[in-house]
Amino acid sequence: MREGLAFVIDALLGFDMKKDIRVIASGKIITGFHIIRTMALGADMACSARAMMLALGCIQALECNKNTCPTGITTQNRGLLAGLVVSDKRVRVANFHKETVKAVSELLAAAGLEATQDLQRRDLFRRCSMMQVCRYDEIYPYPETGCLLHDDPPEWLQRDFSEASSSSFQGRV
């Protein structure tokens, strides 16, 4: 998801459209740090499916594909889904959301920031080897805003930019 998200943001920045478009990222977002990471890459909002299922009481029984979910989440079996008490679990979902957003606020405060909109790629780091730590803007450099409007893609967008057309991302050149 991270490469895809960086690509979407880069393309929007390249066409100078990011200012008009909100990007929602989703993909194994569980903790406050995961939200921070997508927003540092450039997303505006985050969504989570599996973490919300865990908040509903999912025990990761790995039976979602069998209609036998023991927690009544991924099943249409009346006996099993009766085990999911809506009035209890909706509070769990709301609690999980609130506590996670609070964790984001605490991380922002620790980084000296005020809002998720303040996050930039330079705020994150990744260990690339025992010997080296990379800053996120080295791994995912920003393109110059509007560069794609005057046919001047950065090196990492050149191939995709030259192959894409209005009808396909895999045009034949």
Place this chain on the structure above:
Amino acid sequence: MEALRPKIYQYFVESDIDGTPISRAFRSVVYQRSKCELATVPFGTEFDVYRAGYEWMNHSLAARDARSVDHDLRVRVGSPDCAQPYDASIFNISAMSYGALSKNAVLALNGGAKLGNFAHNTGEGSISDHHLKPGGDLIWQIGTAYFGCRRKDGSFCEETFAERSRLDSVRGRPASPLTSSPSTAARAAPAPPPRSIPTRSEPR
């Protein structure tokens, strides 16, 4: 024994950080936060911070008081010309269809969205009665339009789209990557059949 293996593995063998798809350490955080229990760990992190791939954000020398940062972080969706802009929470429920999820799961998710004032993505299964009953905000996933706003011949139905979009709960309408955006789709007549854009051939 084959049937028991995953359970034995999960309960007795795997460590806090190597379970998949979601490790015990992360599952515990969700369980604890959803019950408002203590969600911190003692004696330092369980993760190997010298492993390639470990990621973090640095602490600032000029940190803020956490109480001074808004605990209900929101983002405005909708341009200045938009008649009904939406101040979305930064964290919402991702797409999971009714059908894949049970009735009670959808009711509880949307009920949670209502309590916490955040949005619930319907998934490609579109809007069911269970999505509407609790009254939480919805992001209507149109996807391939197979469910929700599709004519019998498989093309995009502008009328249903307009009608369902006017529901109070519906706050956003993303299209899946396989279709054109709703605004483009609404203008195109007839809309392209689902999956007309070639999908990637390599495994994902």
